[in-house]
Amino acid sequence: MTRIRSGPQALIALIGIVAIVAAACGGQTTSTAPSTAPNPTDATVASPTPAALVTPAPLPADEPGPNGGTVVRWFVGLGTGGQPQQVAAQTAVVTAFNGSQSDVYISLEIYDNQVAGQILRTQIAAGNPPDIIGPVGVEGLNLFIDQLADLAPLIASSGFDMSKFDPALVDFFKMGPAGETIGVPFATYPSFLWYNKALFDEADLAYPPSTVGELYEGKPWDMAAVRELGMKLTVDANGNDATSTAFDAANVVQWGFDMQWADNSPIAESTLFGAGSFVAADGRTAQVPDSMRVAQKWFNEGVWTDHFIPNTSQINSDLLGQSNEFMSGNLAMNQSHSWYACCVNPAPPAEPIVKDFGWAVTPSYNGTTTSKLHADTFSILKTSRNPEAAFAALAVLAGSGELLSVYGAFPADPSLQEAFFATVDANYPGVTLDWSVPQAMLGYPDIPNHQAWVPDYAKSKSAWQAFQNAYRTASGVDIDAALDALQVTLQGIFDAAQ
Amino acid sequence: MTDTTTPLPRSPVWSRASGWRRRPSGREALWGYLFVGPWLIGLVLFTAGPMLTSLAMSFTDFDLLNPDRVRFIGLDNYLRMAGDPTIGGSLIATVRFALISIPLTMIASLAFAVLLNHSRLPARGPLRTLVYMPVMIPLVASTLVWMGFLNAETGWLNGILGALGLPEPDWINSETWIYPSLSLIGLWAIGNFMIINIAGLQSIPTELYEAARMDGAGAWTVFRRITIPLMSPVLFYNLVIVLIGTFQYFTQAYTMTNGRGDPNNATLFVNLVLFREAFVFGKMGYGAAVAWLLFAMVLGITLVLFAFARRRVYYAGGDR
Numbered sequence: 001m002t003r004i005r006s007g008p009q010a011l012i013a014l015i016g017i018v019a020i021v022a023a024a025c026g027g028q029t030t031s032t033a034p035s036t037a038p039n040p041t042d043a044t045v046a047s048p049t050p051a052a053l054v055t056p057a058p059l060p061a062d063e064p065g066p067n068g069g070t071v072v073r074w075f076v077g078l079g080t081g082g083q084p085q086q087v088a089a090q091t092a093v094v095t096a097f098n099g100s101q102s103d104v105y106i107s108l109e110i111y112d113n114q115v116a117g118q119i120l121r122t123q124i125a126a127g128n129p130p131d132i133i134g135p136v137g138v139e140g141l142n143l144f145i146d147q148l149a150d151l152a153p154l155i156a157s158s159g160f161d162m163s164k165f166d167p168a169l170v171d172f173f174k175m176g177p178a179g180e181t182i183g184v185p186f187a188t189y190p191s192f193l194w195y196n197k198a199l200f201d202e203a204d205l206a207y208p209p210s211t212v213g214e215l216y217e218g219k220p221w222d223m224a225a226v227r228e229l230g231m232k233l234t235v236d237a238n239g240n241d242a243t244s245t246a247f248d249a250a251n252v253v254q255w256g257f258d259m260q261w262a263d264n265s266p267i268a269e270s271t272l273f274g275a276g277s278f279v280a281a282d283g284r285t286a287q288v289p290d291s292m293r294v295a296q297k298w299f300n301e302g303v304w305t306d307h308f309i310p311n312t313s314q315i316n317s318d319l320l321g322q323s324n325e326f327m328s329g330n331l332a333m334n335q336s337h338s339w340y341a342c343c344v345n346p347a348p349p350a351e352p353i354v355k356d357f358g359w360a361v362t363p364s365y366n367g368t369t370t371s372k373l374h375a376d377t378f379s380i381l382k383t384s385r386n387p388e389a390a391f392a393a394l395a396v397l398a399g400s401g402e403l404l405s406v407y408g409a410f411p412a413d414p415s416l417q418e419a420f421f422a423t424v425d426a427n428y429p430g431v432t433l434d435w436s437v438p439q440a441m442l443g444y445p446d447i448p449n450h451q452a453w454v455p456d457y458a459k460s461k462s463a464w465q466a467f468q469n470a471y472r473t474a475s476g477v478d479i480d481a482a483l484d485a486l487q488v489t490l491q492g493i494f495d496a497a498q
Numbered sequence: 499m500t501d502t503t504t505p506l507p508r509s510p511v512w513s514r515a516s517g518w519r520r521r522p523s524g525r526e527a528l529w530g531y532l533f534v535g536p537w538l539i540g541l542v543l544f545t546a547g548p549m550l551t552s553l554a555m556s557f558t559d560f561d562l563l564n565p566d567r568v569r570f571i572g573l574d575n576y577l578r579m580a581g582d583p584t585i586g587g588s589l590i591a592t593v594r595f596a597l598i599s600i601p602l603t604m605i606a607s608l609a610f611a612v613l614l615n616h617s618r619l620p621a622r623g624p625l626r627t628l629v630y631m632p633v634m635i636p637l638v639a640s641t642l643v644w645m646g647f648l649n650a651e652t653g654w655l656n657g658i659l660g661a662l663g664l665p666e667p668d669w670i671n672s673e674t675w676i677y678p679s680l681s682l683i684g685l686w687a688i689g690n691f692m693i694i695n696i697a698g699l700q701s702i703p704t705e706l707y708e709a710a711r712m713d714g715a716g717a718w719t720v721f722r723r724i725t726i727p728l729m730s731p732v733l734f735y736n737l738v739i740v741l742i743g744t745f746q747y748f749t750q751a752y753t754m755t756n757g758r759g760d761p762n763n764a765t766l767f768v769n770l771v772l773f774r775e776a777f778v779f780g781k782m783g784y785g786a787a788v789a790w791l792l793f794a795m796v797l798g799i800t801l802v803l804f805a806f807a808r809r810r811v812y813y814a815g816g817d818r
Contacts, residue, residue, distance in 0.1 A: 114757075146563060146564065319651060462778070470761075
C-alpha cells in the first residue's frame with residue numbers, strides 16, 4: 001500500500017472523514033429502492049413513509065412561536081380534515097388565528113386518515129405528542145381513550161360556555177374511563193340518503209321522501225323499497241336495469257345504492273336494520289346481533305344476486321371514482337353523513353359531475369328508523385405541556401364556523417347552524433338542500449353507536465373489516481358461517497384484552 | 499550483462515509462502531479503519547443499536563400508547579408467536595409468493611440482460627435506460643397506478659384481454675391471481691438486476707465463446723456451459739438480494755390493501771404482520787419478536803444459499 005504522506009494531505013483526509021461522520025449522524029438513511037431490489041447496504045426494513053399533508057416547520061418545544069405565543073401543536077387526521085378541500089381551509093383558520101393575537105401559536109399538522117393513528121401512536125411513544133387532536137370522532141377517541149386529558153377543570157377555569165349545547169351532547173363526550181369530559185361538543189354528522197336527481201329523472205322515478213313516515217309510491221319507505229328502487233337504478237352497458245331479464249351483471253355501468261366510505265364496517269352497514277354492537281353489555285362477551293345477520297345478508301345479496309350494490313373491484317374502478325362513488329355520478333343513492341358535503345364535487349379545477357342532488361330520510365326497517373351518527377370533538381392529550389394554552393386554542397377551533405362548513409359538520413352550537421347552512425348552500429349553487437332532513441335524522445341516532453368501544457378496538461376493527469371485505473370481494477360467502485367465525489375471532493381478541 | 503537470475507524481492511503481503519501470516523503494518527491498518535470508520539459508526543448507531551433495542555423490546559410487553567408501563571415478560575412473545583395462526587398464515591403467504599416471484603424475477607432479469615447485451619441489437623443504450631427507468635419511480639405511486647391498470651372492471655389489462663376474447667381475472671381481489679399480479683408489478687422494476695446481469699455478461703472473456711464456436715457448440719450449449727457458470731457469482735448475488743427483498747415485501751401489499759392483507763389474508767406477509775402488530779395495534783414488543791423471527795428466517799435461508807454456493811458458484815479468481 002502506498003504510504004500516505006503526512007502534512008496537508010493527511011489533514012484534508014481527516015477533515016473529510018469528520019465531515020462524513022457529521023453528515024451520517026445528522027439523519028437516518030432510508031432505502032428508497034423497490035423492495036424487490038433493496039439497497040444491499042441498507043438492512044432496514046422497507047416501510048412506507050406516511051407523508052404529512054401539511055408539514056409544519058419544526059418549532060422548539062419551549063420557545064415562543066413566531067407570533068410570540070405559546071406553541072400548541074394541532075394534530076389533524078384521526079377523523080375528517082385530510083381532504084384537499086379541507087387542508088387549505090384549516091391552514092387559513094390557523095394563519096388568521098396566529099396573526100390576530102400573541103398568546104398562542106397553533107402549529108398545524110395534517111396526516112392522511114389511513115396512517116394518522118399510527119403516526120400519533122409513534123409520536124406518543126417517542127415522547128413527542130401533539131397537544132390537540134381533532135376533529136376526532138368516537139372511534140378515534142376509543143383508540144386513544146387512555147391518553148386524553150379531562151377537560152372539566154380547563155372548562156371551569158376558562159369560563160367556556162357549555163350551556164349553549166344540548167345536554168345530551170355534553171354528556172356524550174363524558175367518555176373517559178372514569179367519566180371524564182374528553183371533548184367539547186363541536187359537530188354532529190347525522191346520516192341520511194343522498195340521491196342523484198339526474199339518475200332518478202332519467203329513470204322517471206319519484207324522489208325518495210324527505211319526511212320520516214312519508215310513503216314512497218304508496219308503500220313504506222323501508223329497506224325493501226331501497227332494494228326495489230336500487231335495482232331499477234342499476235343499469236348495464238346496454239341500458240337494461242337490474243329488474244330486466246336482459247340485464248348483464250358483468251357489464252354494470254351504474255349502481256343503485258351503497259353506503260360509501262363506511263370504513264369496511266359491518267356494524268355501520270347494519271345500522272340501517274337497527275343499532276347493535278359486537279360486544280355484549282358485560283363488555284367482554286362477543287356477540288352478533290340478529291339485526292347484523294339480516295343486514296349482512298341483505299348487503300351480500302345486493303352485491304352478488306341483485307347487483308345494485310357494487311363490489312370492491314367496482315368501487316375502486318374509474319366508473320365509481322376510485323371509491324368516491326357518489327361523486328362519479330354512477331351511484332344513484334348513497335347513505336352517508338353530512339360530512340360528505342366536503343366531497344360531492346371533485347377538487348378544483350375539476351368540474352362537478354353530479355350537478356343536482358337531494359337528501360332523503362333514512363329508510364326504516366320493521367317500522368324503526370335508525371340513522372347512524374358521527375359526532376366530532378377536539379381533545380387535549382394528557383401529555384400536553386401547555387394545557388391552558390391548548391384549551392384556549394381548542395375553544396377557538398371548536399367555535400370556528402369556517403371549519404364547520406369545510407368539514408360538513410352540523411354545528412353542535414345552535415347559534416352557528418344558520419350560518420353553516422348558508423355556507424354549505426353557497427358551495428352548491430343551483431342545488432336546493434333540504435336542511436330539515438339532517439335535522440330530523442338527529443332524532444334517530446344509533447344507540448349503541450356503531451363506533452362505540454369494544455375491547456382492543458384496533459384489533460377488533462381489523463377483524464370485522466376483514467369479514468366485510470371478504471363478502472364484498474368474492475361471491476359465495478356463507479354469511480352466517482362467516483359471522484360465526486368472526487364472533488369466535490372477536491371473543492379471542494376480547495379475552496386477550498382482559 | 500544483466501543478471502536475470504536475481505530473484506525479485508518478495509511482496510510482504512502477497513507472497514505465497516507468507517500468505518496470511520504477514521499482516522499489513524499497524525499504521526496502514528489504522529488508515530484503513532479511519533476510512534471505514536464513518537460507515538462503522540453509522541452501522542452501530544443506526545443499525546446495530548436499533549437491532550439490539552428491538553431484541554430487548556421483544557422480551558417485553560412494550561406498548562406504544564403506554565410506554566411507561568413496560569414489563570419484562572421473557573419468552574412470552576415468542577411462545578405466543580408459536581401458537582399464533584396469523585403468523586403461520588403469513589409465513590405460508592410469504593413462501594407462496596416467494597416461490598412465484600423469485601424464479602420469475604431471476605429468469606426475466608437474465609433474459610432481458612442477454613437480450614439487451616446482444617451485439618446486433620440497435621439502440622441498446624436507450625433500451626436499457628427504458629427498462630431501468632421504472633426503478634426510479636416511487637413505489638407507492640407506481641403501485642397506485644398499477645391498481646388502476648389491474649382493476650377488474652376498468653383496468654387496461656382486462657380491457658386488452660377482453661378485446662382478445664380472453665378471460666378477465668380479478669387481479670387484485672382474487673386469492674389465485676394476487677400473487678401473479680404482485681409478481682407482474684415486481685417484473686416492471688427488474689432494471690436493477692438487469693444492469694447487474696449485463697455487467698456480469700460483459701465480464702465473461704469473449705475468447706471462451708470463440709473457442710466454443712470453433713468447437714461447434716450451439717447457442718444453447720454456449721449459454722448453458724459458459725455463460726451460466728461464469729455468471730454464477732452475479733446470479734448468486736442477485737438471488738440473495740431478491741430473496742431478502744421478497745421476505746421483506748411490504749409496500750405494495752400495504753398500498754393495495756390499506757394494510758389489511760386482502761384478499762383473505764393472501765397478502766398478509768410477515769413484514770405486514772410485523773407492521774400491524776407494532777404500529778396499528780401498538781404491540782411493539784410482539785412486533786419486535788416478529789421482526790426477529792423474520793431476521794432468523796432470512797439469515798437461515800441465506801446461510802443455506804451460501805453453503806449451496808460453495809459447490810455451484812464458480813469464482814474465476816478462486817476467491818470469494
